Amino acid sequence: MSAVLRVGRQVRWYVRELTDEAAYDRHVAHLRAAHPETCAPSRREFERMRTDRQESDQRPGFRCC
Template sequence: MGSVLAAVAALPARLWQGLRELSGETRYERFAAHRRRTHPGEPVPSAREFWRMLSEDEERNPGSRCC
């Protein structure tokens, strides 16, 4: 019974994390962790800089999109 209650109690947090993944909100967190791991000692761009770089890259390389 206790494990069932623990699973039910953990459900909202798991759903929230899933929504964050689907929306792309965790992209910066994954980028920063990767950057720290693969480029130790180098500065990690801020979240604002990351989203700006991502947006500029998507504008330069639109890939397949409707407009």
């Protein structure tokens, strides 16, 4: 049973990294470690900031549409 759980955790980790679902968790961990006085944004605020930053990037070919 433990091997099945271990494989399940590894698959979950891989999928979260592949889809960048873990970006918010990394951001919050960074804020807590480097800037403990700063309040972490909500997940919705984080996703909005990330989307705005991606859409404002002027590099050619960076966006798909």
